[in-house]
Amino acid sequence: MTLPLHTERLVVREFTAADLDELAAIYADPKVLSWEPAFTREQTQAMLEQSLSRYREDGIAEYAVVLRASEALIGVCGPVYRDIEGERLPELGWDLASAEWGHGYATEAARGVLTHAAGLGLRRLYSLIVPENERSRGVARRLGMTVQRQVVWADRPHDLWTIELV
Template sequence: MTADAPVHDSPSFETSRLLLRPWRVAEAAVMRELWTERDPRVPPHRRIDADGRPTLAELEESIRAEQPSSVGMLAIERKSAGDVIGYCGLIDSGRGGTGAPELGFELLRRTWGNGYATEAAWAVIDWAKSSGYRRLWATVWDWNVASRRVLSKLGFTESDRTEVDPARGTTLFTTREL
């Protein structure tokens, strides 16, 4: 297997500007860059720690170990440049109820403001609907205005459910019927 080959067969989606597909081991550096760019209010277990972990090697191994799935975080590749700029997909954490996966997305800061998150998420939503899901949900920090705006464009509405963390802010739970 080459470093440029997808590790597992998972769904792939194409939009006018983007290709959503499984991560390749060679793209672990992009994943690590996402970790380094995260807001300091993001919980420590989702940021690079004082020892520099996760390391590039650890992220490469996590890509190799990823199990094929009908849901999961897919790399977002810009078709025009052939570069990976983040991820978008569904995870089934169980927090949203039975049969309701969570939509997630994260893009490199240098690509913000171009509509890529919205475009990628629409492709995932369309797939979820055609796959028989009836509802999706997403969480977002109250201070993450850009992601809240994307979720609103996608038709997600904020529910009454929140989780308050005095140090990091409030997590809002949003939902979207399909």
């Protein structure tokens, strides 16, 4: 499955530089990054530029989640390599604009991304989730992920969720 992915209600596509305003608005909301300070526009721009450079390398990167109906950018979903206790592991993340929570969009986007990641040759994905993040745990559970172990990442205890891709 190549990008863009079309799910029932969403398109998952690569970011472009033109997404900066909408993405900066998502990450300026303190509800979205409640376990770290909200991003400044410059921080969001750096994240966006890193994604663009990852598309040029191997495509293992964060992608834009867009509503099919309105074409509005509502979030981010995708795997990136992270150093987790000395291992370089592909970590699948998901963040939605807070106004879009509670509709199943994160799970719908991530299901498509799982298939896409398998097509990129990844055999297993991981997700770092702080145990208090009930909404994110819900996404991981609905995807069929399980907790492999507890790890410390960014100086905080996290559950390391995982799923095998077939």
